[in-house]
Amino acid sequence: MEKLTSYIRLSRAELSKVIFPIKEQIRNAFISVFVVVTVISLFLALIDVIMSFTLSALV
Numbered sequence: 001m002e003k004l005t006s007y008i009r010l011s012r013a014e015l016s017k018v019i020f021p022i023k024e025q026i027r028n029a030f031i032s033v034f035v036v037v038t039v040i041s042l043f044l045a046l047i048d049v050i051m052s053f054t055l056s057a058l059v
Contacts, residue, residue, distance in 0.1 A: 021029075
C-alpha cells in the first residue's frame, strides 16, 4: 500500500510539471502537419501519374 501512495504522490508531482500547449500552439501544429501531408501527397500523386503514363507508353 505504501508503494501505491508513493506512486500516486510522485505522479501528481510530475503531472504538475507538465506544460500543456495553448490553443494557438495546437492550431499551428495542426496547420503545419496538414500542409506537409498535403504537399507530400500531391508529390506522390504526381510521381504516380508520371510513372503510370510512362508505363502505359512503353506497353
